[in-house]
Structure formats: C-alpha cells, structure tokens
Amino acid sequence: MATNNPAPPDSTRRSERSRRAIYDAAIALVVEVGYPKTTIEGIAARAGVGKQTIYRWWPSKADVLLEAFLDLSEQAARAAGQEPESGGAYGIPDTGDLAADLKLVLRATVDELRDPAFEAPSRALAAEGVVNEELGRRFVAQLLEPSLQLYVDRLRSAQEAGGVRPDVDPRIALELFVSPLAQRWLQYTGPISYEYTDTLVDYALNGLAPR
C-alpha cells in the first residue's frame, strides 16, 4: 500500500546548490564549534537555506553530518585518485613484506587521525554512533568497513604466500593492530605515534609468547 506518510519529496527537483551549501556548512561548523554546538538552525543560517530544506531531506543532525562526511571522503578520494602514486586508503601495497606494508599504511592512518579537518567530524560521528546504534552501524558499513576490507585482502594474500597461518580469520586478525590504534584515538587511552603502530604490527605478527 505504499508509504503515504508525509508525501516524499521529489528528488529530481532537489537543489544541488543547497545540498552542497549544507554539506559545507555542516562540516565547517563541526570543525569550528564542535558537534554538540552545531545546530540545524546554525547550519541552515550558514548555508543560506531554510530550515525546512534540511528537514525535508534528512531526518536528523547526525544524518546530515554523516552524508556530509561521506561526501567529503569522496571528494578527498577523487582528489587522491588524481595523483595515482598515493597508495592511500585505496589498496594496501603488497611488496611481499607484510610487516612493512602494514606499518606503512598504519603510519598513513596516524597522519590522517591527526588532521584536524578530518578529526572533528570523525569524532562527532563516532561519538554519535556509540550512542545511536542505527547511525553507528551505517557509519561502520559506509566508512569503516570498506577500509578494513583492504586489510582483509592483504592478509589473505599473505596467507597464500605463507606469511600468515592459514587457520587465522583475517577479519579478526586485523583488529589486533587496528583496534588498539582506534581505541587510543577514540578514548584517549594513550599516545599515538609511528613507533607505537610499528610495535603493534610486530606484536601481532609474532605474538607475545616466546617463539
């Protein structure tokens, strides 16, 4: 019997200009004043847009920010795609030396985590996701999991090459070095450095027990 609640808006007539302005305003405000002080009224005012234009297309502040951040990531990706040398998040290099490859990528992640332009909206979304399961799952599915999948791929390649035991589940294995970094960043449980991530890779590959 079809959805009949508030009559869904006609997305073909949507103003692209407004959408862009809203994304930009949302990101800018989160960076400038933080997520809790970013309000829908503020976004609308900054974007030069009526409040209803936001409420028409997004159900909540968190959703605006999630889309804005996805958009930002795509832009960054497109920009990165232009300079194809950068391994970046687009495929983990496979030099045959697993430890070296992982250390390289984690060092790049450390750099990214320290970039204020990414940090503020990332934290905002992560925090909202902690407390709002639905958004959290979307955040993970759309932003986190694709990146983690790259580790899965690299670990599987290493398994084929004999550098990782074949009975190891790569999806769990990657957490041994990714999650510690994530937790230190999210919860301020410790400092983040290249040395630290290098150590994580070594511990994870070699284990804590004597060989």
Place this chain on the structure above:
Amino acid sequence: MATNNPAPPDSTRRSERSRRAIYDAAIALVVEVGYPKTTIEGIAARAGVGKQTIYRWWPSKADVLLEAFLDLSEQAARAAGQEPESGGAYGIPDTGDLAADLKLVLRATVDELRDPAFEAPSRALAAEGVVNEELGRRFVAQLLEPSLQLYVDRLRSAQEAGGVRPDVDPRIALELFVSPLAQRWLQYTGPISYEYTDTLVDYALNGLAPR
C-alpha cells in the same frame, strides 16, 4: 589571587541525601531514556531536588553522570568484595596458565558489556568522552586505566614465568586483545562472544605468523 569568581560552595554542608538521589536518578534516566534525552531538569525532578543543587556541585551533565557511574562502580565493587571468590575486576587470577586466565577475565567482561544496567551509562560516558577530551581523559583515568593495570600486572607476572617475551611492553600488549573487544562494543564493528575473545587471546599470544 586567592578566592576568585563564583565563590565555591562549602562542601562540608553538602547534603549527602541529595547527592545519592541525584546519582540514582541520573543512572536510572540514562538507562530508561538514553543519554541525549536525559536532562538536568529531569534528573532534578526525579531526584526531588532543585536544579541549582545540581548546578552548584557539577559543571555539566556529563560530570554528573561520570560521578554517578564511578559511584555505581564502587558500589558494585563493594558488593563484589563481599563474595571474595569472584576474581571480578579485583585482580586477574594467576593459575600459571596465562591464556586460560585471560580468556576467563575477557568472558566476564563480555558478560558485563551485555548487562543493560552497565551498558547504557557506559556508552553515554564513552560517547561524551570521544567528543569532550577533558571528560574522556577523566573517564579513562578513573575507570578504564585501573582495570587495564590489572592486565599489566598479570602480563608482567607471565614475563617472569617465561610465558611472555621479556622485551614486550605489557601496556601495549594488553591492547591486542582488549582493544578489539572494546571497538566491537563501542562501534558495532562486529559481534561479541566468548568464542571471539578466546580467539583474540590465542592470536595475540601466538601471533599471526606461522611458528
């Protein structure tokens, strides 16, 4: 110098009864309606207390909840102390079998993470801590770090017994199995189970590379 602006209240005259009522109301509301819908007005009303009594003693909603949660933990700890068999958070058992001991404690943690009475306030505080560095650090220092220290102790004991390589930094090592669990819980990046934590311990101790 000396006394400054708002004249700090005289803590010797503080009403113990009000403090307790505020703790209880805060925890109850977070469990019932979630952190964002928990308001200071609501806490005050539920506790049968004037709003000013909250503003007098705490600077923000997050601080109320942090203290309330600390208090809750202490109560739980005291209760646990009554039944001294429970290893609980008070020291990790040391049977000589490191893997078994860690698995046991992580299974207990899994249970705790699933207890709704702990989950709601924990998430609320963790989320606020992600976005509010000062609170995050206090959350870690007062709640998380003491627990992690127990792992440090147990790992050091294992190092002396030869079950862990002597060059390993225990504070980092513990993150190999604790952080993955934390991240799955915080960010819904994957399911949580006894099997999962058992696997984490095995991977961390033995490493991913073939031996």
Place this chain on the structure above:
Amino acid sequence: MATNNPAPPDSTRRSERSRRAIYDAAIALVVEVGYPKTTIEGIAARAGVGKQTIYRWWPSKADVLLEAFLDLSEQAARAAGQEPESGGAYGIPDTGDLAADLKLVLRATVDELRDPAFEAPSRALAAEGVVNEELGRRFVAQLLEPSLQLYVDRLRSAQEAGGVRPDVDPRIALELFVSPLAQRWLQYTGPISYEYTDTLVDYALNGLAPR
C-alpha cells in the same frame, strides 16, 4: 543607522489567534491570582502558546497587560456602542445642568471601579505605572487622558453657557472632582459612594468659601 540589533519580527505574519489568547489569558490570570503572581510562563501556558511568542512581541509583562487591557477597553467600548443610549465613556451628556451631568457620569465611574473584572487589571497597571514611569505615562496617555478629555469638553461647553467661570482651566478644574475619587480608589484613603461623588461635584462647583 537604519535597522539595528535584534531584527524586529515581521508583524504581517503575526498570529491573530495567539494574540487574542494571550490577552485573554493575561487578563484572566491577573483577575484570578493578582499581578505579582501572574507570570509570563503562566500566561503562555494558559494561552496555549510558546513563551517565545510573548517575548517576540512584548518587552515585558507590564506591556502585555497594558495592551490586553487596552484591547479589553476597546471591546467594552464596541459593546457599549451597540447600546447607543448609554452615555458611558463616549461623551458626557449635556442637559444644560452641569452638576447633574457630572454626578451622573461619576456615579457610572463608581460602578465601574467596583466591577471586579475591571478592578484587578486596572489596579495592576496603575501600580506598575506608579513605579515604572514609562509605562505609567503610556497608561495615562492611552487610557486615562481620553476619558479626562471628555470632562474638558463638557466643562468648556459649560463655560460657553456661563455655568463655569471663563478664566478657569478645565483640565485643572476636572481634577477637583475626579482626583479625589481616583485617590480613594487607588490608595484606600476612604470609602466610595454615590453620595461622596455628588458631594465632590457640589463642593467643586460652589467652592468651600461662603458665597
């Protein structure tokens, strides 16, 4: 120069329904609980209106009440206009007998001062006007002075007819019988009755000294 700070609201979009509800609620509350216990929150709640709708259009409680009372007077006036026999506030009768005409009107005023529906808000505004000069002057200009002007007109007519000395200033002369009644009512300096106002007219017209 030109438009300054808080951006004045667009009065064309104002809700007539809300305005009416606010007037009614304000008058009702002043009658029921008195001026000091009439709060903006109370008016808003009673009118089924958001507080901001009051703060948007009026700068203070006193202003709300002044307008509400002006509105009430206009309503009463329109109602009185329907029954055109009533001299009421709309012109003092001019039968040629000045004393009789004044006594008649003052007796009507006595009745009005005793009507509880008028008394509570009138007192409230008068009291506020005593202590708040700006409001007091508006109260006088918009409510009191128009009524007093009717006496001026009647006295001038009497001067033309020779019943009042031509050198008398009617604006002052009217105070001889109007102000005593006003003061007794405002300050409880004495009882109010037809006999009293009749006496005032006689004393004022004939003077205290023997003729």
Place this chain on the structure above:
Amino acid sequence: MATNNPAPPDSTRRSERSRRAIYDAAIALVVEVGYPKTTIEGIAARAGVGKQTIYRWWPSKADVLLEAFLDLSEQAARAAGQEPESGGAYGIPDTGDLAADLKLVLRATVDELRDPAFEAPSRALAAEGVVNEELGRRFVAQLLEPSLQLYVDRLRSAQEAGGVRPDVDPRIALELFVSPLAQRWLQYTGPISYEYTDTLVDYALNGLAPR
C-alpha cells in the same frame, strides 16, 4: 489556645543593630535600584545580616520597607523638631488667611515630592499599596492620614472663622486640592508646580461656578 504556629521569636533578644542595618539597606537599595529589583537577599547582604533575620521579623519585603520608611519619617520628624521654626508637616500655619496658608503648605509638599530620597520609597510603598490592600491601608493609616488630619484641623479652624461654609465636611474638602496633586504625582497625569497648587487652592475655595 494561643497562636502556636511557628513559635514567635523573643523580641527582647532582638538585635537593634541588625534592625537599623536592615532599614538603612532597604531604603538605600530602593533609592538605588528601584523597588522591584530590591530583593530580600540583597537587603540581607547589604546589611551584613542573615536572610533568616529578616524573615524572622517581617512577613514580606513590603513590610520591611514600610517600617523602614516609617522609621525614616520619624528620624526626619525628630530632625525637623530640632529646628522648630519650620512649619513643615507638623501643623499647618494659621495666619487667618486660609488660602495663603494652604498654598504655603502645598508648596512645601511639592518640594518634598521632588526630593529623590523620599520619592523612591514613597512610590514603592504607594505602588505596593495599590495592589495589596492590607499594606495600602496601613500605609495610609500610618503615613498619609496623620498628615491629612492637619488639613482637617486647619479647615475646621477656618470654618469657625467663617472662611469656610459650616456645612462642608473638611475630610472631603481637603481632597479637592490634595488629591489632584497626589494623582499628578502618582500617575504622571500632569506636571507639578507651585503655580498649579496655588490654582488648586483658588479653584477649591471659590468654586468653578461664577459667584
């Protein structure tokens, strides 16, 4: 069965110093910030007195101010009594020329009404009295009526001397020139000047009608 409500305080142990300080603080605050912004907390703080000391002895802010003002008047009276030449409010001169005597006293009243030290508390009390009948009646009985009685006395003397008709009620007669001045002052219905009060006396004594 005697009043037994809150156990009446023992007035013999009352602190005279506190009472004085409270009077002074109350008057000073009303003059400085106006009656509505004068709070009990503010009086207590300024007087260096506990709030309870005020609540113990007075039922309301208005009562404090009424007593403070009565006290002030007594002080002023005692001061005036020292310089016995001043006719002041203490007896209206009786030179035989009623009009001249009244004009003189009313001119002194005009001066008093313009003295800011008297104006602020007088207005405050008058305003409160408009809206609070009980206080209003006490204000009149203790402050106003004694002054008015002096006019009664002078008018009676004039009646004996034949300057005022014997059938005139002096208590009403005095209102012909006193109330207009009172109303202009209270309600800002017109300017106050010597010329104005002189005119009032002339009109009242001679009447408005031609002789």
Place this chain on the structure above:
DNA sequence: TGTTAACCGAGACGGTACGTCTCGTCTTGCG
C-alpha cells in the same frame, strides 16, 4: 507560452531545556 505544482528562503509558531536568579525554609556552628 502560459499554467501549475514543487522546492526554495524565510521565519513565526507551540514546545522543551537551558543555566541563572530569587524565593522562603532549613541547617550548622559561633557568641
């Protein structure tokens, strides 16, 4: 090419909560 239906900006509306202020009561030492 003129009509019309939508999205658009703007912002008023009924509400909720904020953090502050003051009320009048209650509690705790000091003298």
Place this chain on the structure above:
DNA sequence: CGCAAGACGAGACGTACCGTCTCGGTTAACA
C-alpha cells in the same frame, strides 16, 4: 537562642533550538 552564613526545594526568568507550519518567489515540466 539569636545570629551570619549559606545549602536546600521550588520555580520563573529570558534565551536557544527543536521540529512543524505557513508564507510569497522562483523555477521546472507540462499543457
């Protein structure tokens, strides 16, 4: 026991945003 001090329960203050609801105005696609 009166007092200074001030914490307390209560609740109004005026502000900021919430999410909904009109308002014209513009801007397509259709007639």
